[in-house]
Structures are given as C-alpha cells and as structure tokens.
Amino acid sequence: MRELRTRQGLSQAEIASELGVSRQTVIAIESGRYSPSLPLAFRIARFFGSTVDEMFDPSAPHAGAQGRQTRAGGGRRQEAAGEGR
Numbered sequence: 001m002r003e004l005r006t007r008q009g010l011s012q013a014e015i016a017s018e019l020g021v022s023r024q025t026v027i028a029i030e031s032g033r034y035s036p037s038l039p040l041a042f043r044i045a046r047f048f049g050s051t052v053d054e055m056f057d058p059s060a061p062h063a064g065a066q067g068r069q070t071r072a073g074g075g076r077r078q079e080a081a082g083e084g085r
Contacts, residue, residue, distance in 0.1 A: 001029055001044060001048075001055065004048045019040065021040065
C-alpha cells in the first residue's frame with residue numbers, strides 16, 4: 001500500500017481521510033502491524049484500482065505493486081463504524 005500511495009503522491013493523512021480511517025491505521029497497515037478488516041481491505045483495493053488479493057496476498061506475484069497510476073475516478077469515502085479509530 002505504501003508504494004502505491006507514494007507513487008500517487010498521497011500522504012498518509014490524505015489516504016486515511018479518503019478511506020475513512022485514522023492516519024495511525026494507515027501507518028499500522030503499511031508497516032504490517034495490522035491486517036485490515038475485510039470491508040476496509042476492499043475499500044483500499046477499490047481506491048487503488050486493484051483487488052484484495054493483489055494488495056494483501058504475500059504469495060501473489062506482484063502483491064501491493066498493482067493499482068491505478070492516478071486518482072482519476074478516485075476512491076469514495078465510506079464510513080465504517082469504529083474502523084481503525
């Protein structure tokens with residue numbers, strides 16, 4: 001996730017706002033200390049134009065390296081009660 005975020009020039013705070021979670025949640029996911037819930041994993045994958053498998057399956061050939069190059073059609077913010085807050 002970090003690679004896709006930085007490639008798009010987004011800060012952790014910006015992606016957190018887009019996904020409806022805290023910046024600390026983004027930090028924890030990027031560092032591997034936290035595995036997102038399934039609804040959040042789908043929001044992350046959709047935001048980056050990828051699939052959950054491509055984003056989070058370590059055995060996938062290019063895990064985390066897929067995704068769209070720009071924010072065109074950008075991820076919609078969807079609130080999840082208590083998600084990462």
